[in-house]
Amino acid sequence: MDIPNIRLSDGNTIPQIGLGLWKNRLPSHVTRAVEAALKEGYRHFDSAQIYGNERFLGSALQKFGVKREELYITTKLWNGNQWPEDALDSFDKSLEHLKTEYIDLFLVHFPVTETRAMAWRSMEKIHESGRAKSIGVSNYTIRHLEELLANCRVKPVINQVELHVYLQQPELVAFCKKHDIVVEAYSPLAHAHGMDNEVLQAIADKHGKSTAQVMIRWCIEKGLVPLPKSTHADRIKANIEVFDFALDADDMAKIEKLEANLRTCWDPTNVA
Numbered sequence: 001m002d003i004p005n006i007r008l009s010d011g012n013t014i015p016q017i018g019l020g021l022w023k024n025r026l027p028s029h030v031t032r033a034v035e036a037a038l039k040e041g042y043r044h045f046d047s048a049q050i051y052g053n054e055r056f057l058g059s060a061l062q063k064f065g066v067k068r069e070e071l072y073i074t075t076k077l078w079n080g081n082q083w084p085e086d087a088l089d090s091f092d093k094s095l096e097h098l099k100t101e102y103i104d105l106f107l108v109h110f111p112v113t114e115t116r117a118m119a120w121r122s123m124e125k126i127h128e129s130g131r132a133k134s135i136g137v138s139n140y141t142i143r144h145l146e147e148l149l150a151n152c153r154v155k156p157v158i159n160q161v162e163l164h165v166y167l168q169q170p171e172l173v174a175f176c177k178k179h180d181i182v183v184e185a186y187s188p189l190a191h192a193h194g195m196d197n198e199v200l201q202a203i204a205d206k207h208g209k210s211t212a213q214v215m216i217r218w219c220i221e222k223g224l225v226p227l228p229k230s231t232h233a234d235r236i237k238a239n240i241e242v243f244d245f246a247l248d249a250d251d252m253a254k255i256e257k258l259e260a261n262l263r264t265c266w267d268p269t270n271v272a
């Protein structure tokens, strides 16, 4: 399966789908998921310092021997590591755990009020050292992005946020588009909520697909980068089989009405 690449504002590209790794903490499960994913054509893996699985991901990627330049690895600076020395030290540890000389994408995991400005200074230093090819943020609202854009030397190229058919965030997506920031959709399956929805099922039946595939394809139609997570080989395979069909205007209009402001993870709306 050919996976499209999306161009980032720093000139790098990112594969338009990645394997999520949150809550995948057992070495054997990570290895199994990575093996299945590589077999099905995934090259993009989304980890984080707080997931506790960077070292398992690093070992699995090494084990299956795909060339480093063909892989796209993301990790995220944890909230407690946003102070300057911690940011740089924790990044070194991430590199060591992931058994790599560089990270493709390093993200500030959350806009912590007291420390996010200094966290970005560290991100810029890391980027300038060449050890993170691209830098970005996660869970940033428009307000947090405006603040960052007004104060940064290096612009964030990505904002990774919760985004799915039940939380569509059109204003945030439009703002990011205007500022050439690519949006990654975390929890694109709404963390396994509402997958038995009748509207989604009817659209899935029409295309001979599953509701999960419709949810992921909806992200692709919107130009987002979805990061579905699974530890099951059959689901990992199904979740990437979304480039051989398209949703039409009628499907998209029906899905638009599913908006429910459903947050299954963090809600950064009121973070000062």
Ligand SMILES: NC(=O)c1ccc[n+]([C@@H]2O[C@H](COP(=O)([O-])OP(=O)(O)OC[C@H]3O[C@@H](n4cnc5c(N)ncnc54)[C@H](OP(=O)(O)O)[C@@H]3O)[C@@H](O)[C@H]2O)c1
Pocket (backbone or CB within 6 Å): 019, 020, 021, 022, 023, 046, 047, 109, 138, 139, 160, 161, 185, 186, 187, 188, 189, 190, 191, 192, 195, 212, 213, 227, 228, 229, 230, 231, 232, 235, 236, 238, 239, 265, 266
């Ligand atoms: N930046 C952040 O703050 C942040 C926050 C949350 C998530 N994320 C990233 O986004 C990734 C995805 O989000 P997520 O893990 O919350 O949720 P998700 O991908 O929306 O949903 C995962 C859930 O759906 C199930 N599932 C996967 N494929 C399926 C299929 N084809 N049919 C039926 N069920 C299926 C999984 O079960 P099984 O595993 O048992 O198959 C799991 O319970 C994370 O792993 C992480 O990389 C980032």
